[in-house]
Amino acid sequence: MYFPTYRMRRMRRTPTLRRMMRETALSPDDLIYPLFVSHGENVKRPIASMPGCEQLSIGNLLPEVREIQRLGIPAVLLFGIPSHKDSAASSAYDAEGVVQLAVRAIKDEAPDLVVITDVCLCEYMDHGHCGVVQDGEIVNDMTLELLAKMAVSHAEAGADIVAPSDMMDGRVAAIRAALDDDGFSDSVIMAYSAKFASAFYGPFRDAAESPPMFGDRKSYQMDPANGEEAVREALLDIEEGADIVMVKPALAYLDVVKMVKQETKFPLAAYNVSGEYAMIKAAAAKGWLDERACVMEALLSIKRAGADLIISYWTKDLAGWL
Ligand code: PBG
Numbered sequence: 001m002y003f004p005t006y007r008m009r010r011m012r013r014t015p016t017l018r019r020m021m022r023e024t025a026l027s028p029d030d031l032i033y034p035l036f037v038s039h040g041e042n043v044k045r046p047i048a049s050m051p052g053c054e055q056l057s058i059g060n061l062l063p064e065v066r067e068i069q070r071l072g073i074p075a076v077l078l079f080g081i082p083s084h085k086d087s088a089a090s091s092a093y094d095a096e097g098v099v100q101l102a103v104r105a106i107k108d109e110a111p112d113l114v115v116i117t118d119v120c121l122c123e124y125m126d127h128g129h130c131g132v133v134q135d136g137e138i139v140n141d142m143t144l145e146l147l148a149k150m151a152v153s154h155a156e157a158g159a160d161i162v163a164p165s166d167m168m169d170g171r172v173a174a175i176r177a178a179l180d181d182d183g184f185s186d187s188v189i190m191a192y193s194a195k196f197a198s199a200f201y202g203p204f205r206d207a208a209e210s211p212p213m214f215g216d217r218k219s220y221q222m223d224p225a226n227g228e229e230a231v232r233e234a235l236l237d238i239e240e241g242a243d244i245v246m247v248k249p250a251l252a253y254l255d256v257v258k259m260v261k262q263e264t265k266f267p268l269a270a271y272n273v274s275g276e277y278a279m280i281k282a283a284a285a286k287g288w289l290d291e292r293a294c295v296m297e298a299l300l301s302i303k304r305a306g307a308d309l310i311i312s313y314w315t316k317d318l319a320g321w322l
Contacts (some may be wrong), residue, residue: 046214049203066147077113148178176241194230197221261306270307
């Protein structure tokens with residue numbers, strides 16, 4: 001069974017043989033494109049640390065949506081940049097909030113495009129934390145009510161999938177119950193089940209204008225040291241009614257992607273986050289890396305690890321390349 005009887009290079013000899021032997025393939029079907037929707041008129045604000053990404057007001061979102069459809073991308077993930085922040089995140093669940101308006105506008109333009117909304121309070125809270133703050137603490141159970149209201153208002157606007165990214169305990173159950181009570185039993189929940197307290201979110205916090213004003217997110221987001229806990233988080237979310245579970249970030253957590261897939265057998269999304277994007281972009285801008293080759297390799301590795309869906313800022317480029 002050893003050399004010289006077996007030669008692994010036999011199967012790598014020609015491009016066609018290599019094509020036949022490929023175990024994993026990327027497809028536009030698996031991609032989700034994040035969009036930052038800003039309040040205001042005619043906003044098209046480039047995000048410095050995420051070259052190629054912009055904050056867009058609703059009017060400027062529509063040409064983007066047409067382009068996304070033309071490229072065959074099935075889904076977008078919306079983040080809101082509201083004009084008003086307060087300590088109750090009131091614009092997060094306002095029927096006239098920026099995300100709610102954007103969902104309606106997108107659904108008018110492109111009814112078949114799957115619209116996913118990020119359900120988290122940090123962009124809407126004046127303190128920038130993902131939950132209600134009392135005496136310097138992020139209070140879990142009071143937050144659930146607000147998250148549930150937010151998810152219902154997104155579903156009312158027409159969102160197909162709500163994606164809680166706050167990491168409060170019990171949010172999936174609270175959101176599922178509220179959606180069902182209000183007649184949205186077909187709304188899908190994609191839970192950010194294993195969301196780590198990662199330094200790779202740095203550029204996103206500029207993009208979404210959502211850095212915490214005090215402290216950090218380590219009392220609710222996961223410790224990067226923990227893989228088994230990530231599996232427990234995913235299993236709990238599934239018990240509570242999650243339809244899709246997520247691991248985030250992706251590249252520094254491919255072992256977690258693999259473990260969660262193996263243990264749950266549930267549809268699994270992986271979020272190729274802003275810092276992972278910025279690293280390759282910056283190196284490519286210096287001529288140190290070949291962007292396209294590195295992106296294909298990185299996203300393929302996420303797929304190979306077991307992700308069914310990939311959320312990536314390269315989605316449009318990738319759909320074009322494929
Ligand atoms: C909001 C949220 C964050 C990201 C997605 N939703 C930031 C955070 O938790 O601080 C990060 C996405 C990225 O870095 O691309 N809770």
